[in-house]
Amino acid sequence: MNIPSSMPRLKGFRYPREVIAYAVWVYHRFALSTADVEDLLAERGVIVSRETIRLWVNRFGAHFAACIPRDRPKPNDKWHLDEVVITIRGKKHWLWRATDANGDVLDILVQTRRNAKAAKRFFKRLVVQFGEPRVVITDKLRSYIKPISTLAPQADHRAHKGLNNAIEVSHRLTRKREKLFGRFKSYRQAQRFLSAHDQINLIFSPRRYQLTATSYRHARIDALSIWADYTAEMAA
Template identity: 85%
Template structure:
């Protein structure tokens, strides 16, 4: 961890912003618990409670996610959309996720329904942010048909389960997180965590199978440079 003396301290916070940013990064990058992050910081001589780390993650995780969204290139106009069930307090909820053809996560939305109204709500968020897509790929859920036709009438809608393998892979980090730490505690917690987690992983997990060792090191260096810039933008 870099020496926490390079940036001004956040008003009202006891710890330098580099320490807070490091805690948020470690929590999302390695699927750690707040207790794990507490131990990592303690090994570096920083004594902080789990509760403080939880508050940092909740408060600043979305800041980093918003910065990553702001600076990334315009997404590909070929979208994959899918929904996966998650359990919150014993009840089924549906995590709706969309990615572009490059595998970049466009949007996630946790909803209690898996019907045409829920599909329309999710697709409307996408179109309002990125405009109409050229191609939309979904599974065979019929709830997608009317929203896509109404909101993107010129899009080529391909409903075929076999074409949507890319987004099935995109669900894996969520499943991994659930397996390690159990179910999400609330609808709000799931939405807040996943909205930040997907974007931070997008920055720090390049597709290594497409990169040689040198390119991967450059990508990692660029990611850390961006993270430092976003840390400097943090506000209390």
């Protein structure tokens, strides 16, 4: 099928980059499986297998996930850090996540441990990317104390479970996708998927309860325009 495209095709790919970007978008934006995306594309005359869609998502999801933090404004200097358990092949792993005061995800890291070494590794990634925070809010896990005092000595560290409710919203999306996948199959799959999923949903999830209907529509148009720009940047 010859599908019109307003952008140059990617070398070695049968379908235009708009089709590939659409598949990546619907997969991450909505709670869909590759089979669901296959059906959506088939209804539009695009016949591809679930395996092809999986390859598109794995290959180009990282592209979009890298573009989004590159262009977004500097995050708020008040951070929320938390960790939640996920099961991979019957073994317990820990998903470390950080958000700013606006609820925007800063970074995630899947690790096998929930100790001081793991906390230091995660917090160091954040400081390297964003600089030292003004405030850090964590649960009462003592493993955070030394890394924060060493890497961000000027930061106000508040360890209180009740102050960290904002980050729980991010964890809910992870649980939803975990159920859809029937649990993650590997550490790499979890890290790759969640890194892209959190960033992509960041630009398509404006705080609707804070916006009028008109403002929300404008925010959605802006997000789709940004997505089109990133689609044009895709490379084979």
